[in-house]
Amino acid sequence: MDIAVIALISPVILTGLVLLVMSLIEPHKLNITREMLSSSAKEGSPDVRLLFFSDLHAEFCFIPKERVEAIIREEAKGKGLSAVVFGGDIINNPKKYKGGAEYLTYIANVCKELDIPFEGVTGNHDVKIPAKAISECSFHNISNGYTILKSLKDGSDIALSGVNDSGRKHRIWYEPPTIPDTCTKNIVIAHNPDQILNITDCTKVDYMISGHIHGGQIRTPFKIEFTSLRKDVLPKLDVIAGEYKINGITLFISKGIGCVRLPMRLGAKPEINIIEI
Numbered sequence: 496m497d498i499a500v501i502a503l504i505s506p507v508i509l510t511g512l513v514l515l516v517m518s519l520i521e522p523h524k525l526n527i528t529r530e531m532l533s534s535s536a537k538e539g540s541p542d543v544r545l546l547f548f549s550d551l552h553a554e555f556c557f558i559p560k561e562r563v564e565a566i567i568r569e570e571a572k573g574k575g576l577s578a579v580v581f582g583g584d585i586i587n588n589p590k591k592y593k594g595g596a597e598y599l600t601y602i603a604n605v606c607k608e609l610d611i612p613f614e615g616v617t618g619n620h621d622v623k624i625p626a627k628a629i630s631e632c633s634f635h636n637i638s639n640g641y642t643i644l645k646s647l648k649d650g651s652d653i654a655l656s657g658v659n660d661s662g663r664k665h666r667i668w669y670e671p672p673t674i675p676d677t678c679t680k681n682i683v684i685a686h687n688p689d690q691i692l693n694i695t696d697c698t699k700v701d702y703m704i705s706g707h708i709h710g711g712q713i714r715t716p717f718k719i720e721f722t723s724l725r726k727d728v729l730p731k732l733d734v735i736a737g738e739y740k741i742n743g744i745t746l747f748i749s750k751g752i753g754c755v756r757l758p759m760r761l762g763a764k765p766e767i768n769i770i771e772i
């Protein structure tokens with residue numbers, strides 16, 4: 496090969512190799528984020544304190560369950576936790592759900608020991624997992640249901656409600672469940688953040704917490720991960736990860752902890768979120 500051609504392609508190959516190595520390392524690097532979504536949380540007096548993790552995709556999750564356990568124990572010992580919440584997508588291959596069930600049951604046992612509720616919803620990757628197998632994952636499944644948490648501030652009822660995910664193939668957007676009138680806040684957990692565009696009465700929801708987008712998982716300069724590879728609406732509007740206000744609802748989107756399709760992340764580190772509301 497001509498030396499000039501080699502000189503020309505060498506930096507491209509080198510850059511590709513560096514990016515490849517970086518993308519294989521990044522799924523192992525966990526961020527812990529701290530989110531204060533309400534004014535009372537910003538003032539240091541939240542109603543609830545949640546540990547949220549989403550998008551386990553257990554075959555391609557490189558965050559050990561013991562690491563999640565350590566974070567739960569540390570937060571519980573510190574300011575305390577109202578609940579640990581899982582945002583859906585247990586596994587990539589539904590036939591191998593047992594890997595996800597084992598991981599989530601381990602977390603459930605930690606929560607049980609610490610007397611912390613472990614709530615969760617299912618994601619689009621979970622629709623082919625039988626209901627009995629979902630129950631083996633040991634979280635309290637609030638997809639199309641709710642649980643009541645007591646406000647850390649004044650003891651009032653706070654609803655933590657969940658929306659079922661129908662999966663991508665024949666997408667149905669379900670409405671969030673009706674919650675008791677006594678609740679002073681309604682926090683909705685919906686795997687797919689596009690759910691927020693499909694709620695008939697947004698006045699009934701105060702906060703929505705989601706995953707699904709993986710922060711783009713592998714970020715590219717021209718955002719093809721959103722324009723070509725995903726059908727979701729919000730990422731195309733640059734709503735990808737973090738806090739947003741949409742239709743009067745405060746939305747938080749987590750980057751999740753696992754990977755889909757490829758065991759790689761680039762520019763979208765896995766994260767666990769401590770969320771105060």
Ligand SMILES: [Fe+2]
Pocket residue numbers: 550552583584618620707708709751755
């Ligand atoms: Fe996912």
